[in-house]
Amino acid sequence: MGELKKVLILGAGYGGIVTAVHLQKQLGLNEADVTLVNNNDYHYLTTQLHEPAAGTLHHDKTRVSIDSLIDSNKIRFVQGHVTAIRPDEQRVSLENREDELEYDYLVIGLGSAPATFGIKGLLEHSMGIRNIDSVRMIRQHIEYMFSRYRNEPEREDYLTVVVGGAGFTGIEFVGELADRIPQLCKEYDIPREKVRLVNIEAAPSALPGFDKELVDYAVSTLEKKGVEFLIGTPIKECHENGVIVGDGEEIKAATVIWTGGVTGNPLVEEAGFEVQRGRVPVDEYLRAPNYDNVFVIGDSSLMFNDEGRPYPPTAQMATQQGQHLARNLVALIRDGQLTPFKFETKGTVASLGKGEAIGIVGKRKLYGWTAAQMKKLIDLRYLFIIGGLPLVLRKGKFF
């Protein structure tokens, strides 16, 4: 296998796993030497993590073992934590491993890191909906605080959850948590009116940039479920006992979840790639500036639309990039031609908790039950892309 081209894929998230799955479909046996590296032995469905974070769905429903997706005859899976990328030497280091991985072609799909916009204390005192480990902790943190309340009834802050950011992640999370709160109240003998769920957003509107009619529908649906909104209100500081907002007001809260934004994985900047706000601006072939053999996809990459505005980082984008990149990698391996990538938006749907959602598909606005069905279809479609019908049947949420 000495002369085979070495393809190294870092990260088995949306971008990485889709690249890998499509590569193994298109490549013959022994046509290339492909390695996939990921810190966990499973792929998780980031777009659904608001549910296990709120405790409305078990996290096992949102992860898939990589073994079950990867054909080990075509791709070698290495479980490991990437600590450094050295593009000039074409090498990658892993934690607790002496030897380094080499490559001819590198795919970086290492996802995102929280963007804190310099808010003091945010990283130390808030939690994020990032991965299986973090959402399990969020679920347990909230429940632990509820369990403590009746032992220290003066601590009403145990029953306050602040969610920073009313973008898609924040909105989807408060929708789920609002559904969960009545169950928590029952479990811990707590009157519902003692509980506060406060969603704070600095921009002048929830879901900034989204259709106003749909935003109004989302906000009023969530308010009916008991969510309080503080819109146009920046969080100034986060500390052990809560947050301080715009006008200096303190909101005491034992739980603060930050969903206010993401930047690229810091490893890409550390590797010396050119970045803009932590993300690598890639060309039409998804290549990093100055490195023709390095491809960056998903949340660590940056692309601009025809008006020159950056696309938001989404699973939709990462998935399309992965599909396209797999074709281009096959072309490179077979000395063929690269084709340019173009993002095609299929629409956007955001869940608002059980049976409720909003979205735009094509030019159509969707609300309520219809939108919620569409959301399920999107999730099922993704499972189909990476694991076919068997995975749809195993992990799909049909009801």
Next chain:
Amino acid sequence: MGELKKVLILGAGYGGIVTAVHLQKQLGLNEADVTLVNNNDYHYLTTQLHEPAAGTLHHDKTRVSIDSLIDSNKIRFVQGHVTAIRPDEQRVSLENREDELEYDYLVIGLGSAPATFGIKGLLEHSMGIRNIDSVRMIRQHIEYMFSRYRNEPEREDYLTVVVGGAGFTGIEFVGELADRIPQLCKEYDIPREKVRLVNIEAAPSALPGFDKELVDYAVSTLEKKGVEFLIGTPIKECHENGVIVGDGEEIKAATVIWTGGVTGNPLVEEAGFEVQRGRVPVDEYLRAPNYDNVFVIGDSSLMFNDEGRPYPPTAQMATQQGQHLARNLVALIRDGQLTPFKFETKGTVASLGKGEAIGIVGKRKLYGWTAAQMKKLIDLRYLFIIGGLPLVLRKGKFF
């Protein structure tokens, strides 16, 4: 109803609820003015609380609504927190209530408080298996620590649980928790060998005073389940990060559960009753010294056996006292004769987790499955005493 005798029962624990249930069976309508006061609107099965504390049984299985036990035509139930007893004025105060409760006969069944033997930091940094609120918190605390571990893998103390005291409560709790740990490891992706469950006892043996053969059986059964014992090792200090034991060694642990002993409810000493180590030494009619109309039962009372040694506080004792006291109260109301109380031990059984127990019943030693069956029978028998067959069917654990 002015001339009816006022009977006031404080606490709906083993002693109080059994007194109340037997009183209502024996008294006719309008024969006395009976009030039962309890801080919760439910009775809980203290002897089973090690299970919800470990998370092996839902706490709802260990509580019964007082409504379902009390006949409101015969007994008035008042939910409230007793803050002071004034035996000279024959009055009792409740939290957040202006008016006070008056009585002709008072029954004090307010249970126990933790005995800390002056160990520094114990009250602040440990939790106790005391009531529904505290065991729910223990369950969640342990689980929360497990959920945090993979987010901060250097914090191995998150996976260490120290149980102070290897008396009945401590032993029963570690037995349950040892059963639960494999589930927790699975839920949080943690290797079992990372978890430590350490039971620390100052006395030279676990289950001090109990039959040596049974103690050895218990210890080896629990060791096989992964429990570490530190026997003859006093806890010197408890702090935020764990405990310091006998020789100055520190055991880092994010969870410390103290089961090392109980004393009477501090309200009895505050009321001015004579106490010995916080408990009221009662006469053969269960009366407090100098107050012929005040009866103290259960963990706040103190009785001596024929050798002059104090009986340990048990549910068995509280239940028998309650049954006997109900008869004596009826006698008082009907101007009859008081009969002296005598404790009859029915034996002792301690659970060691699922399907395992030890015990002495009569002169017979019981082990393993047989003892575990006996434990279930004892629990069922108690449910029968307070709620008859319907309660047995509703809350009984048969398997």
